[in-house]
Amino acid sequence: MSVFGPVVKIHPVVLASICDSYERRNEGASRVIGTLLGTIDKHSIEVTNCFSVPHNESEDEVAVDMEFAKNMYELHKRVSPTEVIIGWYATGFDITEHSVLIHEYYSREATNPIHLTADTALQSGKMNIRAYVRLAHLSVLCLKNSEGISECQYVFYSAQMGVPGKTVGVMFTPLSVKYIYYDTERIGVDLLQRTRMTPGRTKGLTSDLSQVAGSASRVQDMLTTVLAYIEDVLSGKVTADNSVGRFLMDLVNKVPTISAEDFENMLNSNINDLLMVTYLSNLTQAQIALNEKLVLL
Amino acid sequence: MASTAGTLDSPVKQIQIEGMVVLKIIKHYQEEGQGSEVVQGVLLGLVVEDRLEITNCFPFPQHTEDDADFDEVQYQMEMMRSLRHVNIDHLHVGWYQSTYYGSFVSRALLDSQFSYQHAIEESVVLIYDPIKTGQGSLSLKAYRLTPKLMEICKEKDFTPEGLKKANIGFEHMFEEVPIVIRNSHLINVLMWELEDKSTVADKHELLNLSSSNHLEKSLQLLMDRVDDMSQDIVKFNTYSRNLSKQQQQKHQYLQRRQQENAQRQSRGEPQLPEEDINKMFKPPQPPPRMDTLLIAGQVNNYCQNVKEFTSQNLGKLFMAEALQGHN
Numbered sequence: 001m002s003v004f005g006p007v008v009k010i011h012p013v014v015l016a017s018i019c020d021s022y023e024r025r026n027e028g029a030s031r032v033i034g035t036l037l038g039t040i041d042k043h044s045i046e047v048t049n050c051f052s053v054p055h056n057e058s059e060d061e062v063a064v065d066m067e068f069a070k071n072m073y074e075l076h077k078r079v080s081p082t083e084v085i086i087g088w089y090a091t092g093f094d095i096t097e098h099s100v101l102i103h104e105y106y107s108r109e110a111t112n113p114i115h116l117t118a119d120t121a122l123q124s125g126k127m128n129i130r131a132y133v134r135l136a137h138l139s140v141l142c143l144k145n146s147e148g149i150s151e152c153q154y155v156f157y158s159a160q161m162g163v164p165g166k167t168v169g170v171m172f173t174p175l176s177v178k179y180i181y182y183d184t185e186r187i188g189v190d191l192l193q194r195t196r197m198t199p200g201r202t203k204g205l206t207s208d209l210s211q212v213a214g215s216a217s218r219v220q221d222m223l224t225t226v227l228a229y230i231e232d233v234l235s236g237k238v239t240a241d242n243s244v245g246r247f248l249m250d251l252v253n254k255v256p257t258i259s260a261e262d263f264e265n266m267l268n269s270n271i272n273d274l275l276m277v278t279y280l281s282n283l284t285q286a287q288i289a290l291n292e293k294l295v296l297l
Numbered sequence: 298m299a300s301t302a303g304t305l306d307s308p309v310k311q312i313q314i315e316g317m318v319v320l321k322i323i324k325h326y327q328e329e330g331q332g333s334e335v336v337q338g339v340l341l342g343l344v345v346e347d348r349l350e351i352t353n354c355f356p357f358p359q360h361t362e363d364d365a366d367f368d369e370v371q372y373q374m375e376m377m378r379s380l381r382h383v384n385i386d387h388l389h390v391g392w393y394q395s396t397y398y399g400s401f402v403s404r405a406l407l408d409s410q411f412s413y414q415h416a417i418e419e420s421v422v423l424i425y426d427p428i429k430t431g432q433g434s435l436s437l438k439a440y441r442l443t444p445k446l447m448e449i450c451k452e453k454d455f456t457p458e459g460l461k462k463a464n465i466g467f468e469h470m471f472e473e474v475p476i477v478i479r480n481s482h483l484i485n486v487l488m489w490e491l492e493d494k495s496t497v498a499d500k501h502e503l504l505n506l507s508s509s510n511h512l513e514k515s516l517q518l519l520m521d522r523v524d525d526m527s528q529d530i531v532k533f534n535t536y537s538r539n540l541s542k543q544q545q546q547k548h549q550y551l552q553r554r555q556q557e558n559a560q561r562q563s564r565g566e567p568q569l570p571e572e573d574i575n576k577m578f579k580p581p582q583p584p585p586r587m588d589t590l591l592i593a594g595q596v597n598n599y600c601q602n603v604k605e606f607t608s609q610n611l612g613k614l615f616m617a618e619a620l621q622g623h624n
Contacts, residue, residue: 012491016320017321019481020481020484048324049324051383075372078358079325079356184326184427192478193491193492196319211434213612217503255620270610274610275607277516281519281599281604282604284523285618287465288467288526292466292531292593
């Protein structure tokens with residue numbers, strides 16, 4: 001299926017907010033909706049923030065508190081003036097008729113808004129996150145059968161065709177979704193990933209050498225995987241892949257070849273710098289502690 | 298500068314933060330904090346037994362206009378009211394601030410935290426260090442004022458005598474509370490999905506060997522602070538010298554008075570009236586010691602950060618040596 005329209009880039013903070021507002025929904029509400037804020041580029045739409053909007057949904061009608069939405073947007077604008085309303089989100093798997101109405105509301109706020117769905121009820125076993133944009137109005141040719149119930153038979157592009165279409169329909173076209181991170185965000189998300197492993201879903205923040213050790217062990221794991229693959233190729237279990245081989249060559253060549261003496265010198269000078277700084281800071285700390293004691297005599 | 302919360306009897310022994318709050322703080326700094334000093338925001342949550350749970354947060358706009366004060370209170374009220382509609386905890390439990398290379402021990406922070414802690418006993422200030430985070434590991438610390446410091450701030454007695462009475466050193470100003478990150482099941486599912494769909498990080502910042510830039514900056518800041526401190530010490534020394542000189546002068550004056558009175562008595566003349574010495578010898582103004590405390594605390598903080606950084610880098614250098622040895 002060819003990709004239509006701009007790429008949607010989402011920051012993880014938006015998804016976390018959506019999940020959180022779903023968890024806090026009112027009794028009886030089956031889904032939550034809210035506004036998406038972000039920036040629009042020529043080829044991509046970047047979603048950086050969101051807030052949930054209270055709404056009531058029943059069989060035949062839907063009511064959205066637009067006053068609230070406008071208010072919140074004003075408040076958010078004061079903090080980050082570059083963010084604009086670019087669309088809205090809803091939890092749940094499918095697009096319902098109410099979605100169309102809500103999409104109408106949002107078309108008044110932003111040009112060509114996008115609609116994001118996040119399947120928080122995990123209907124398909126995974127959390128599907130999809131983004132849609134509304135195509136131009138389509139005319140639906142309705143044919144009535146004998147009972148007088150209309151059936152949609154054909155779907156056309158509208159306007160110039162001048163087809164005496166009975167109802168105007170709206171088609172949502174899926175867009176491709178990518179997740180992007182700032183560098184610091186990536187590091188934050190890595191830490192959050194680790195809460196998956198512990199039973200209480202908690203994780204403390206480590207410090208000092210234990211972090212370096214953790215990072216080193218991760219690199220070690222990766223190297224073990226690569227080694228296992230090489231073993232397999234050598235013993236003939238797996239056919240060699242040239243591109244992988246080229247990557248491996250790059251990897252081995254990345255370790256620079258420096259003469260042992262030069263490396264010794266570099267290492268020693270660096271270590272000396274660091275030790276000197278440590279000594280100085282310890283000295284400063286002792287100094288201020290002494291000063292403290294003397295003053296309080 | 299920080300003593301562990303286990304030894305002190307404080308109402309909050311641990312902080313539990315939702316993953317989403319962490320992401321929000323990171324994003325706020327990333328988008329609005331480049332170049333300017335600090336970004337701030339409010340933390341929302343609730344207190345459960347001896348844990349402080351932080352479940353949401355919202356950022357503050359920058360202080361660009363003159364009517365910053367009025368804006369702030371109104372902004373906060375509106376935000377909280379709106380958040381209540383969507384079932385988000387609207388109880389204030391503290392505030393967060395970003396920092397530049399660890400320099401956050403200032404008068405402003407102390408005042409803000411004091412007013413918060415005075416109103417809400419369990420409140421904390423979260424310090425987010427973006428530069429340290431950029432180097433590979435999330436740096437988020439939570440601080441509260443010790444009860445001793447709260448007492449002093451209440452009295453507003455910052456003279457040397459006052460501080461001596463309270464016996465407070467720069468190590469007892471703030472206490473650090475351990476942080477734990479907690480994610481609900483749904484967020485965990487989200488994490489799995491994200492890991493699936495995103496590319497593997499190709500930058501392992503934590504194993505970066507270059508250190509001189511960061512060290513330079515930190516040492517520069519440390520030197521500035523130490524300069525401030527030495528100035529402060531000089532001021533204090535002049536004050537104590539002036540004080541002792543004045544004591545001497547008073548003593549001499551009294552002695553002369555007594556002598557003269559004795560003489561006059563012997564001559565039978567009326568005695569000179571006892572003048573109020575205090576009005577004649579006005580005691581010099583004692584310098585406020587609070588700034589010294591703060592500077593000492595800040596210097597201590599810098600030293601701690603530098604030491605942590607150097608120990609990490611030493612580890613990395615030894616690893617590089619091992620790697621080279623196999624070549």
